[in-house]
Amino acid sequence: MSCCGKQRQQLGSAPPVSRPPAGGGQGKRSLRTAFAYFEYTGTSSLVVVGPVSGKRYVFDAPGARVAVDPIDKPSVAGVPRLREVFGPV
Secondary structure (H helix, E strand, O other): OOOOOOHHHHHHOOOOOOOOOOOOOHHHHHHHHHOEEEEEOOOOOEEEEOOOOOOEEEEOOOOOEEEEOOOOHHHHHOOOOEEEEOOOO
């Protein structure tokens, strides 16, 4: 009977997992990239439908801030009376 070397043992082991380095601020960084935030500067209310995701973004009053899916960000940025802001209030 021939030996398979250590190939069988290697097949059963899980591949190495890449983990982010430890340190503060990791949660904040991923939260910022998870959404883009827009604030409504108009005078009533506004509903925007993301052309890529199909999600409805409801700005119910002046000053309302809404989290927008990053795939819709370029389109939403072109809507009058919306401005990108750092995050939720």
